[in-house]
Each structure stands twice: as structure tokens, then as C-alpha cells.
Amino acid sequence: MHAGDYADQNRGARVPPITLSAGYVFDSFDDGVARFAGESQEPIYSRQGNPTNAVAEQRIASLEGGTAAVVVSSGQAAITAALLALAESGEHIVSTASIYGGTRILFGRSFRRFGVSVDYVWNIDDDAEWEQAIRPETKAIYTETIPNPRNDVVDIARIAEVARRHGIPLVVDNTVATPYLLRPFEHGADIVVHSSTKFLSGHGAGVSGAIVDGGRFDWAATSRRYPLLTDPPRPGAGSYLDRFGPTAYAQYVREAVVNDIGPSLSPFNGFLLHQGIETLSLRMDRHVENSLAIARWLTEQPEVVGVDYAGLPENPLHELAQRHYGGRTGSVFAFTVAGGIEGARAFSDGLSVFSRMTGIGDTRSMVLHPLTTTHASFPAELNARLGITPGMLRLSVGIESLDDLLADLRRGLDRVARLA
Structure with a gap:
């Protein structure tokens, strides 16, 4: 609630104001030189x-325990900027297989056009699979703490061991968990990204993303070269690592990726973001409380074939969920209804409290059918391997009254029952 606060110099405003200015006046000729040389942290543009x-x-940096953060225009912009600061054309990234569908599309479409290839590891406990996936040109490992949509929580510490063994930074998307449930840096991550549109903001009113530098990866000592950070950007200038030390990566992202490509965040959306962060802990408690109750309730309904929520004792990932999350695995999970796609359609169209829409992390509850939306462009065999089935629905559980949410889900399931 207090990190980053500053008193308005003119009026003493308690809430940091919205600074609607494209550029900023230099105090002097030399001040302009200093700002462009990175010797001053005052804004340029x-x-x-x-x-x-x-x-x-x-x-966000304070919440995650990082050295610095950079906010951008969306979560996809955050992932793009974070990884393009590490990998150039002809280089390579390894990702865990279960990640958000939109990120898979980003990797398979835009990253491919940029000349950056991505391979996937399905079993993170299989050293042989990691060894096969990682190449000399691999520059990052990417994963999510709580993958969307199946809530199949990831052992970050296990992947961090692989990353350290190969001298590769581990980039973790912590959107669904948020630092309230888990802080990836404490488990060995090097860089954290967020679609801060989601739980960090909480209100669904503005799109934003964030990249957080852990400040601990030794860019100079690793056997893999990261010349964008360790080599001087121009004659006579020190490298980003020499000039900025533990914030070198964040500074490079800001100056050489975000500044060049331009996914800047509107200050209005930045205001919405830092206002939303103030209530993160309160909202997350309610999100998780509702989700666990709903997941348990769904397992008891005859129209439900299965529930993918790692916080449930019968889930194969429950031990990991208990160890890393205390059984509190967020509020985005999937469940499957009888009747396949027709059952999913009947259920979805029977809801009135849950909104039928894309997006997660809102105070309002939402429902989506992944097979026909986020995963519609994937081959059938890939969706089958990912567990994206015709009857599966994704819930993002909000903070409404639990009784209202259960009553709404029951109305949807009643429509499924009538199909039988």
C-alpha cells in the first residue's frame, strides 16, 4: 500500500496523481546528457x-522481492519484452508445456517470425527431456506458477535447478498465483512477469503487464553469453551490467526493448494498476476461499466428470500444492461436464452471475470454453495432450457471495442434466 508513494509536491495529495505528460523538461543541457547516459533516473519520455x-x-518489485520492475501495455507485451531482452534471432527458449494458450500462440507465431524458436518440456521431473530440449543457443527457460487453465501447479524450485545447472535464467509468469500466494524468486526464479491486467489490478478496467528483475542472475559468470547486457552498447560506454549492477536486466528491458518497440503503459492504466494493488491481499483471500469451496462442491455434482484444482486432496499435484501454496492454488481452474461440447454449451448459456468472456483475475466471476476459444487454433492431438477436452470449462472465480455463485453453477448444471 505504501511502496512507491510520493507526496504531491504542490498540494500534498495522498494518492499519487496521474501524470499525463508525454515528455519531461530537462533542468539543464547537462541534465539532458545525464538522463540519456543513464546517470540520472529522472524521466525522459x-x-x-x-x-x-x-x-x-x-x-510490484516490492511485492515480488525484486530489485526493479518495468510496467508495459499488456501481459503479452511483458512476456515479449522479457524474453526478447534475452534471446536474439537464431536463438532458443525452452518452456514447460502447460502454459496459457495465448502465450503458446505468441511463441509459435510472432516469436517464430522474430527468429526465436521455442521447444516444450512435458515432464519437468525428467532430466533426459530437459537435456534433449536445451541447446547451446538456449537463452531462457519459461514457465507459469499456476498454469491456465488446468491449475496444474509447477515446482518452480525443480525447474530452477535445471536452469542453474545450464547457466540459463528462469522466467516465471506469476499472474495467477500473484506474490500473495507465492514469490518465485524465493524458489530460484530469476525474472518474473505478470499480466497485471488480472489479479494485481483486480477490477478488469485496464490492461497492463509487468516485468520484475530478481537481480541475482550472474550475467557475466554464466557459460552462455548475454552480450546485450555484458557488452558496451557503444564505444566509450559501460555495459548495462557495469552501470546498473543488480538492476541491469530491468534497465535493459526499459531502455532497449520497451523504448525501442514501444509497448508503453498509459499513465491512466498505471494509476488503475497501483490502486488495484492496494487491495490485493483482501481480494486474493476471497478468491481462494470461494474457489476451494466451489471446487469441492463441483466434485459432488453428478453432471461433473472431473475437476482440475490442485488444492483438492484427490488431485495428483496436491502434495506440491500443499508444500508450495498451503493448498491455496488460486482461483483459475477447469472442470469438465458430461455431454461434451453440447454439455459445455448448455452449462455456459445457463449462467447469469458468471460472465461468458475471456480474461481472468477480475473481482467478477467468469467462464470460458477453452477448446473453442483460447485453444481453438491448436491441432486436435495437441489439445488432447494438454487435456483440453470438449466438455472442459475454465472458471475464474471472483469475490461475489459464495451462495450466489453456487446457485448460478447449479442453474448451469441443471441444463446439462436435461440433456441426458
């Missing part, structure tokens, strides 16, 4: 940074 957005950046 809002494509690089903005005082309103800086509040959100400091709050």
Missing part, C-alpha cells in the same frame, strides 16, 4: 517511464 507508472513498478 513516457515511452520509457512515467511517474505514475513508477509507483506501480515500485509496488
Whole structure:
């Protein structure tokens, strides 16, 4: 609630104001030189940074336990900027297989056009599979703490061991867990990304993303070269690592990726983000409380074939969920109804409290059918391997009254029952 706060210099405003300015006046000729040389942290242009957005950046860095954060225009922009700061054309990234469908599309479409290839590991406990996937040109390992949509929680510490063994930074999407449930840096991650549109904001009113630097990866000592960070960007200038030390990666992301490509965050959306962060813990408690109760309830309904929620004792990942999350595995999970796609259609169309829409992490509850939306462009065999079936539905459970949510789900399941 307090990280990043600054008192308004003119009026003493308690809430940091929205700074609607594209650029900023230099105090002098030499001040302009210093800002462009990275010797001053005062802003240059809002494509690089903005005082309103800086509040959100400091709050997110504080929450995650990182050295610095950079906010951008969306979660996809955050993933793109984070990884393009590490991998150039002709280089390679390894990802765990169970990740958000939109990220798979990003990797398979845009990253392929950029010349950055991505391979997937299905069994994170299989050293042989990691060894086969990782190449000399591999520059990052990517995963999610709580994958969307199946809630198949990931052992971050296990993947961090693989990353350290190969001298590769581990990039973790912590959107669904948030730092309230798990802080990836404490489990060995090096970089954290967020679609802060989701739980960090909480209200669904503005799109944003964030990249957080853990500040601990030794860019100079690793056997893999990261010349973008360790080599001087121009004659006579020190490298980012020499000049910025534990915030070198974040500074490179800001100056050489976000500034160049331009996915800057509107200060209005930055304001919405840092206001939303203030209630994160309160909202997450209610999200998880509702989700666990709903997951348990769904297992008892005759129209439900299965529930993918790692917090349930019968889930194969329950031990990991208990060890890393205390059984609190967020509020985004999937379940499967009888009747295949027709059952999913009947259920979805019977709801009135749950909104039929894409997106997660809102205070309002939402439902989506992955097979015909987020995963519609994937081959049938890939969806089958990912467990995306015709009767599966994804829930993002909000903070409404539990009784209202259960009554709404029951109305949907009643429509499924009538198909039998």
C-alpha cells in the first residue's frame, strides 16, 4: 500500500496523481546528457517511464522481492519484452508445456517470425527431456506458477535447478498465483512477469503487464553469453551490467526493448494498476476461499466428470500444492461436464452471475470454453495432450457471495442434466 508513494509536491495529495505528460523538461543541457547516459533516473519520455507508472513498478518489485520492475501495455507485451531482452534471432527458449494458450500462440507465431524458436518440456521431473530440449543457443527457460487453465501447479524450485545447472535464467509468469500466494524468486526464479491486467489490478478496467528483475542472475559468470547486457552498447560506454549492477536486466528491458518497440503503459492504466494493488491481499483471500469451496462442491455434482484444482486432496499435484501454496492454488481452474461440447454449451448459456468472456483475475466471476476459444487454433492431438477436452470449462472465480455463485453453477448444471 505504501511502496512507491510520493507526496504531491504542490498540494500534498495522498494518492499519487496521474501524470499525463508525454515528455519531461530537462533542468539543464547537462541534465539532458545525464538522463540519456543513464546517470540520472529522472524521466525522459513516457515511452520509457512515467511517474505514475513508477509507483506501480515500485509496488510490484516490492511485492515480488525484486530489485526493479518495468510496467508495459499488456501481459503479452511483458512476456515479449522479457524474453526478447534475452534471446536474439537464431536463438532458443525452452518452456514447460502447460502454459496459457495465448502465450503458446505468441511463441509459435510472432516469436517464430522474430527468429526465436521455442521447444516444450512435458515432464519437468525428467532430466533426459530437459537435456534433449536445451541447446547451446538456449537463452531462457519459461514457465507459469499456476498454469491456465488446468491449475496444474509447477515446482518452480525443480525447474530452477535445471536452469542453474545450464547457466540459463528462469522466467516465471506469476499472474495467477500473484506474490500473495507465492514469490518465485524465493524458489530460484530469476525474472518474473505478470499480466497485471488480472489479479494485481483486480477490477478488469485496464490492461497492463509487468516485468520484475530478481537481480541475482550472474550475467557475466554464466557459460552462455548475454552480450546485450555484458557488452558496451557503444564505444566509450559501460555495459548495462557495469552501470546498473543488480538492476541491469530491468534497465535493459526499459531502455532497449520497451523504448525501442514501444509497448508503453498509459499513465491512466498505471494509476488503475497501483490502486488495484492496494487491495490485493483482501481480494486474493476471497478468491481462494470461494474457489476451494466451489471446487469441492463441483466434485459432488453428478453432471461433473472431473475437476482440475490442485488444492483438492484427490488431485495428483496436491502434495506440491500443499508444500508450495498451503493448498491455496488460486482461483483459475477447469472442470469438465458430461455431454461434451453440447454439455459445455448448455452449462455456459445457463449462467447469469458468471460472465461468458475471456480474461481472468477480475473481482467478477467468469467462464470460458477453452477448446473453442483460447485453444481453438491448436491441432486436435495437441489439445488432447494438454487435456483440453470438449466438455472442459475454465472458471475464474471472483469475490461475489459464495451462495450466489453456487446457485448460478447449479442453474448451469441443471441444463446439462436435461440433456441426458
